Amino acid sequence: MGSLWLRLDxxxxxxxxxxTKNIDYTLRVLLMVYLSMRAAVLDQAQGFRTIVSVISAQIYFTGWQALPLISVMALATGSVLVLQSMANLSLLGGTQMIGNFLIVMVVREAGPLLVALVVIARSGTAVASEIGNMRANREIEALESMGINPLSFIVFPRVLGGVISVLCLAFYFNVLALIGGFFLTKFLQDMPFTFYLDSLMRGFAQEDLLIFLAKNSFSGMIIFVVSCYQGLSVKKSPHEVPQVTTQAVVNSVIYVVVFNLTVTALFYLNQLQRLGVV
Incomplete structure (x- = not known):
């Protein structure tokens, strides 16, 4: 009996x-968000034009270069969902609900998560390894010796550029999945495009815009803050870079999925409260 209590304890x-470790990690990441924003406002050592150039480069690498992959995923996802929704809802006589179904599946759920996973795989790993190598090669120490705050020059531009990129990619994903998916499957169904577009417009609500902004903006922030934090955690050896890059991917995926699930759960809980179910 005593050994059982010892194992349980x-x-x-x-x-x-x-x-405790996870809470401490989360608080450290949130603290870096605050410090990087504060440093970007107060520290003028590197100049505004330099920060804008870093932000532009981050948007180019994260947003523009990811368009081919996002296009393929959007068309594939949209085609599958359009075909499935039309086939099943037509059998049930609910073609009027196709717009609501697609808005929920693409805009609210699939879009933010798939875009975030693509950005994590492409840019999250790149940012973590880049900053990790900068730390290992003492480039960050060189910036500090010149009076440049790494949080304002390295972290803040990448986070801001990442958030902008994720929002733009998510908007592009939604439009291409909903419209491109319809035209790709046009030969398999005979639904008029005007009816389909009208159904989408009727299915879109103000809450969808709020969910779109919340999920994608915070997902972008999570990805790049975690990646920057892991890159800066490198001590001296370049051998640590692959480890922190892997940890950045794992932590980013966990935080993004948990955040998306939390937003979805809170939204539907609020909907149930409005209906008086809860």
């Missing part, structure tokens, strides 16, 4: 240490 202690 050890598991509780391990769970407590894990929870």
């Amino acid at each position: 050890a598991r509780i202690c391990a769970l407590g240490r894990s929870v």
Whole structure:
């Protein structure tokens, strides 16, 4: 009996240490967000034009260069969802609901998550490894010796450029999935485009815009803040760079998925409260 209590106590202690470690990590990441924004406003050592150039470069690499992959994923996702929704809703006599279904599946759920995963795979890994190599090669120390704050010159432009890129990519994904998916499947269904477009417009609500902005903007912030934090956590050895890059991917995916699930759960809980169910 005593050994059972000892094992149970050890598991509780391990769970407590894990929870404490995750909370401490989250607080450190949030603190870096605040410090980078504060440094960008107060620190003028590197100049406004330099920050804008870094932001533009980040938007180019994260947003523009990801368009081919996002296009393929958007067309594939949109085609599958359009075909499935039309086939199943037609059998049930609910073709009027196709717009609501596609808005929920593409704009609210699939779009933000798929775009975030693409950005994590492409840009999150690149940012973490880039900053990790800068730390290992003492480039960040050189910036500090010149009076340039790494948070305002390295972290803030990448976070801001990443947020803008994710928002633009998500908008492009939604439009291409909903419109391109319809035309790709046109030969398999005979629904008029005007009816389809009208159904989408009727299915779009103000809450969808809020969810779009919340999920995509915060997902972009999470990805690049976590990637920058992991890159800056490199001590001295270049051998640490692959490890922090992998950790950046894992943490980014976990935080993005949890955040998306939380927003979705809060939205539908609010909907149920409005209906008086809860």
